[in-house]
Amino acid sequence: MLNKKVNYKFPRNLLVLFELMALLLLFIYDKENLDKFTLISGITLIFIIYISNFILPRISTGDNYIFLIVTMLISIGVIMIYRIDPVLGMKQVVWIGMGITIFFVTYFVVKKIKGWENWIKLYGALSIGLFILTLLLGTRTKGAINWISIGGFRFQPTEIIKILMIFLISSYYTNYEKYKEKKYGSYYLVGIIYVFIAFLFLQKDLGTVLIFYSVFLALQFIYEEDRKLILYNVLFFVLSGIAGFFMFDHVRIRFETWINPWKYIDNKGYQITQSLFAIATGGFFGTGIGLGHPDFIPEVHTDFIFSAICEEMGIFTGIGIIMLFLILVYRGFKISIKQEDKFFRIVALGISILFGIQSFIIFGGVLKIIPLTGITIPFVSYGGSSMLSSFIALGILQVASEELDLGEDKDEQRT
C-alpha cells in the first residue's frame, strides 16, 4: 500500500483542479457579464500558485508542505470572497499575488542576511515607532484605532508589529545568558511587552492584545527560567482582562452577546446570531456556492468568512479548514524541533503559535465558543495587511525549516 505512488505532485494537481472547477463554476454562473479581466486574473492566479508550488521545492531544501497548505487555504478564501463581493474578490486576487511575491522576497532576504538575533533594540524601536505612528495618524474603525493610511494606502501596523514582537522575544531568549547576568535582566522583556500592550490598550484593539499576550506567554512558558515570572504574567493577564471588561464598552457588549446573543438579536447580537443561523443552514454539505445568503451577516468577508464558508460549502469544508490549520501548526512545531539555530527555532515556534492562536480565536468567536474578537483568519479572510504579514511570517517559517545555515556559515569562514 505504501508503495502506491502518492507523491508531492498529487496534492498540487488536486489544488489546480479545485481552482479550475471554481473558475468554471463562476463561468457558468455569470456567462454574460463575465469580463475578460476577471477571467485572465483568475487564470493568472492559478498559474502563479502552481508555479510557486512547483519551484519552491527546487530552491528550498526545507519544508514543502506549509506553502501547499497555505495555497489551499487562500484558494478556498478567495472563492468565497469573490462570491460575496466580486470587487473585493478581485482586490484579494491582487493581494494574494503581492503576498506570494513578498513570501519569496522575505525568504531570500531572511536567508541572505545573518545576525538577526543581534538586533533586539531595532525590533523594539521599530515596533514602538509604529505604535506611535498609529496613534498619531490612526483612524478609528469600530471602536479601535488600528488603521493608518499613507498616500491612499491603508494598512494595519499591528500586523507588522506581531512579527517584530516574535523577533524581539526570540532574540531576547537567544541571548538569554547575557541578559540574565544584568540586574533585573529578566524583566527587560516583560517591560517592553507591557509597553506594547499598553499601546494596544490605548488603541482599544483588544483582539490584538489577546494575540500578543498568548504568543508572549507561550514562548515565555517554554524558555523562561524564572518560573515565578510566568505566574505573575498569567495573573496580570487575568487582571487586564477584567480591567478591559469594565473599562471598555465594546468588550462588555462582546461578553454579553457571547453569554446570550438571543436576547439582543435585533441589535448587539445580530451579527453572531446570523453567523449561527448561517452555519446551521449549511448543514454537512452546504447549500452550494451562490445559493446561500452569507450577505445577511455584517462583516462577512473578514471576520465572518468562516460562517460564510460553512453555509455555502458545508461544515465539512469548515472542518477541513480547521484541519488544514492543524497541519500547518503541526508542521511549524516540527520545523522548530528540527531547527538547530536557536533564534530561528524560537521564531518558528512563535509563528506557529501565532497562526494557531489567531485561527483559534476567530473560529471560536464565530462559533460562539469564546467571546467574539474581530480579527482575521490568516490567509482566508479578506484584507491586505493581514495577507501580507501572514505571507511574511510564512516566508520566515520557510527559512527556519532549512538546515545547516550554521554549517555553511562556518564553511565560508574557512575558505
Next chain:
Amino acid sequence: MYNIFSVVFKYIFIVIIYLFILSIIRLIYLDIKGMGATSLDNSIYLKLINRKDSLPFKVREYYPLEGEVSLGRGNENQIIIKDPYISKRHLKIVEDEGNYYLEDLNSANGTYLNGDKTMDVVELRNGDRIKVGQVEFLYVNRE
C-alpha cells in the same frame, strides 16, 4: 441550470479538499517515519538531500558515520541503497585522525563531490554534497 452545477460541485469540492488533506497527511507520515530512527547524538553523518518520496527505493534520512563505512547495492555494505545506478560496492568513507575521507571503489557511474567526479581519495568537509546514482547526500560534521 446553475443550481444543479453548484450542488454537484459542492460535493466535489469537499471530496477534493479531503483528498488534499489526506495526501498531505500521508506525505507527512512518510516524513515522520524517516525521522524516527535517527541517532543524532552522533554529530557526523550523511543527510539525504533528495525528497524521500521521489526515490523508488528504500533510503534513510540520516546515516551516522563512524570508522569505516561503505556504501553500495550489495548487502555486505553498511549503507545499503538498492538504486540500480549504484554499484555493488560503490564507495567508502574512512576516518583517519578525526578527518573523513571519501574513496570511490571503481564504481560504474562514479561518485560526485560538489558536482565534480572524484578521481582519488578526497577529504570531506562539512557541507559537502555527495552524489551517488540518483541519491544526493550532505556531509555533516559539527565538530
